[in-house]
Amino acid sequence: MADMRAFREAVDDWASGGAGETARELAAHLGVRTAVLLEGPSDHAAVEALAERRGRDLAAEGVCVLPMGGAMSVARYTGLLGPPGLALRLTGLSDERERPFYDRALDRAGAPRQGFFVCVADLEDELIRALGTPRIEDVLRAEGDFRSWQTFVRQPAQRDRPREQQLRRFLGTTKGRKIRYGRLLVEALDPDQVPAPLDDLLASL
Known part of the structure; x- marks a missing residue:
């Protein structure tokens, strides 16, 4: 049975120059109505983790969370998934320094900007500041990474270097660690600690 992963893979293939027929067929079959555009897989893990904590099944709601492989891909994905392509509602997260790329891409695709929420x-970085070093070190201990x-x-x-910068660098030093901790840090948050961009994104879906 086709699932949202198959749709993501079809979109990625389309974005890489393949044909779009499979993505179009799956979008219709799965009832996809919204695409959440994220820079990478660690962001994807964080968004999915928060959705699960809140009892949301995004795929069942017609929401596809799509890591694009970097902000430089946003124009390609907005063109394929927005008004010029599948005409899905577009939303997601962007970094402050990458915001001009998103604005230009959305304007070119004729899609509204207000569905995108900006991380500093x-x-x-938002998750590290929300949790603080002591709490993150507790998570590192639990995962066997403290040593x-x-x-x-x-x-x-x-x-x-400041502790926050050290943590960001450490989480990126081993393959797969950043993705794993994308989920773990969200799971460690108290309900009132969820960073505003992530909280607002989920609320908008």
């Missing part, structure tokens, strides 16, 4: 640096973290912060290149 990125979603990872690696202690070794990392003692490295000469890291010693004088």
Whole structure:
């Protein structure tokens, strides 16, 4: 049975130059009405984790969460999924520094800007600031990564950097760790700690 993963894969193939027929057929079959555009898989993990915490089944609601592989791909995805293509409602997250790319892409596609919510640096930074270092270190302990973290912060290149920057760098040092912690950090949040861009995105869906 076709599922939302198949639709994501069809869209990615389309964005890479393939034909769009499969994506169109799956969108109709699955009742896709909204595409949530995110820069990467760690953002995807975070959004899905918060949806699950709130009892939401986004796929069943016709919402497809799509990691684009970087902000530079936003024009391609908005063109395929917005008014010029599948005419889905577009929403998502953008980083403050990448906001001009999103604005231009949305304007070119004839899609509204108001469905996109802006993180100061990125979603990872928002989660780190929301939780704070002590709570994140608790998560690292629970996951068996605390010793690696202690070794990392003692490295000469890291010693004088702010803790938040050290954490962001550490989470990106091992393949798959950033994606795994995208989910784990969301699961560690108290209900009133959810960063505003992520909270607002879920509320808009």
